[in-house]
Amino acid sequence: MQINPGDVVVYKSRGIYRVEDVGILDFTFVDRKKKYYTLQSMGDSKERAYIPIDDKENIRKPVTKNEALDLIHDVDNIGDAWAKNGKAREQDYKECISNYDPKEWTKVLRTLYKRAESAGSITSIDKKYQQILENALYSELSYVLGISVNKLEKFMWDETNKIK
Numbered sequence: 789m790q791i792n793p794g795d796v797v798v799y800k801s802r803g804i805y806r807v808e809d810v811g812i813l814d815f816t817f818v819d820r821k822k823k824y825y826t827l828q829s830m831g832d833s834k835e836r837a838y839i840p841i842d843d844k845e846n847i848r849k850p851v852t853k854n855e856a857l858d859l860i861h862d863v864d865n866i867g868d869a870w871a872k873n874g875k876a877r878e879q880d881y882k883e884c885i886s887n888y889d890p891k892e893w894t895k896v897l898r899t900l901y902k903r904a905e906s907a908g909s910i911t912s913i914d915k916k917y918q919q920i921l922e923n924a925l926y927s928e929l930s931y932v933l934g935i936s937v938n939k940l941e942k943f944m945w946d947e948t949n950k951i952k
Contacts, residue, residue: 789849791825791841796931799837800846801885801893801920803927804830813838831927851890856932859890860947866891868899874913881917885924893925 791797795807805827813824815838822840825847829835839847851859869880884892900918904910910918929944930937 789844791847791849796830796850797825797827797847798850798888798924798928799827799839800888801924802829802835802837803924804850804931805837806830808836810841830931831923846888848888850928850932853932856890856929857947859894860929860944863894863898863944863948866895866898868902869896874911878913878917881913885917885920890925890928893921897921897925 791807791810793807793809797805797807799805807825808828809826811823811826812820813826814820818824818838819840822842825837825839825841827837827839827847829837869877869884881896884896896917900910900914900921903914904918926937926940929935930940933940933943935943
């Protein structure tokens with residue numbers, strides 16, 4: 789995967805970033821023999837990240853518009869990430885999040901929404917993962933679809949109901 793300055797990428801589950809530069813960093817705490825991507829968050833002007841260019845696991849290109857629409861249209865067919873107890877559930881959430889796959893993120897979000905609905909409330913752990921995943925998924929989908937994040941949920945609802 790070739791990534792160049794100006795490209796837009798997804799960094800971990802932290803959202804959408806623009807690649808500002810590729811090169812050696814002038815920081816005392818980094819390996820000065822390595823090249824790094826300098827990433828600027830597109831959602832928070834104060835947030836930057838520096839990723840070694842050989843780190844292929846934590847950075848990827850965003851999904852395409854068609855992939856985003858397919859994900860939205862297929863949301864009712866995506867399974868859930870149920871686990872029996874809190875510790876196993878949190879571990880499942882972490883594993884789903886760490887593979888940086890929007891379909892897996894959707895699976896965990898569906899589970900969190902269902903748990904909150906059935907319980908009538910949400911635990912602090914569930915709330916934490918819900919916020920992480922909504923930020924990651926919604927920022928990516930809003931970017932590729934050209935829709936602001938605050939209009940994305942309505943768009944997703946409308947799209948899901950079109951095919952029912």
